Amino acid sequence: MLSEISMSGKIHSSPTLPPFDAENPLPFEYSTQDLRVALIDRSYTAMGHLAPSQRVHLQSHFPASGSDEIILAILNQWFVILDQAFFFGQLAQYIDIKVIHSPKSSWWGKYNPNTKLVLSTLRENGIRSPGNLTLWGPTIIINTGVEGTFEWRMQFMVGILLHELVHVFLDIFACQCVGVCLEEFSKVESVGLTGHGHSFIRSLAALQTALENEVGWNVEVALTDSANLEMKAQEKSMADAEK
Ligand SMILES: [Zn+2]
Numbered sequence: 001m002l003s004e005i006s007m008s009g010k011i012h013s014s015p016t017l018p019p020f021d022a023e024n025p026l027p028f029e030y031s032t033q034d035l036r037v038a039l040i041d042r043s044y045t046a047m048g049h050l051a052p053s054q055r056v057h058l059q060s061h062f063p064a065s066g067s068d069e070i071i072l073a074i075l076n077q078w079f080v081i082l083d084q085a086f087f088f089g090q091l092a093q094y095i096d097i098k099v100i101h102s103p104k105s106s107w108w109g110k111y112n113p114n115t116k117l118v119l120s121t122l123r124e125n126g127i128r129s130p131g132n133l134t135l136w137g138p139t140i141i142i143n144t145g146v147e148g149t150f151e152w153r154m155q156f157m158v159g160i161l162l163h164e165l166v167h168v169f170l171d172i173f174a175c176q177c178v179g180v181c182l183e184e185f186s187k188v189e190s191v192g193l194t195g196h197g198h199s200f201i202r203s204l205a206a207l208q209t210a211l212e213n214e215v216g217w218n219v220e221v222a223l224t225d226s227a228n229l230e231m232k233a234q235e236k237s238m239a240d241a242e243k
């Protein structure tokens with residue numbers, strides 16, 4: 001498990017990283033460009049990787065109502081299917097989903113930072129600081145406090161889940177070695193300072209389209225807000241550098 005894997009001390013010295021291995025991908029091994037290409041390619045064939053019963057599940061209605069326990073059970077069913085379709089069936093072994101009911105919060109999905117995965121990236125106020133080592137958690141938390149009909153809320157939460165899964169995929173499989181890849185990782189062309197750089201946006205947009213084509217409803221994944229968040233962080237970073 002990832003708890004035993006550490007980026008500390010990892011040195012990526014050769015000029016090229018191995019190509020993404022969809023059959024047996026290893027954590028912290030690949031360039032974000034390769035991961036982006038892998039996700040976008042996968043978006044075209046994703047539904048072909050599902051069992052017929054899973055495709056029926058994607059096209060069926062949500063229940064009329066449900067408690068947070070039921071929401072969590074539904075999200076876990078979707079997680080298995082989204083993982084199989086889009087993420088090569090690789091994410092379920094690394095992360096768990098939790099739900100919290102917090103209608104007044106300003107966020108709808110995030111990771112639990114208090115678990116055990118060791119990465120070479122520090123998220124402080126959502127900003128990556130190259131060169132720091134920290135513990136970071138492979139748990140996705142979904143806020144069930146969004147208002148609306150149960151069906152609308154479930155659709156919204158599935159979109160948030162997809163958004164978070166792209167973060168997790170890029171973070172788990174991208175090389176983030178300090179001194180080489182982490183600097184690239186933080187650029188807007190890559191994963192960016194907030195995690196919402198071009199590689200993230202393009203990957204998520206491709207998966208969003210593929211999922212919308214299958215389910216027949218609008219999958220809201222916060223692309224515009226995410227891109228704006230990243231642009232603001234990049235502008236602030238450049239302004240700070242000029243001081
Ligand atoms: Zn590297």
Ligand SMILES: [Zn+2]
Pocket residue numbers: 163167195196226
């Ligand atoms: Zn995000």
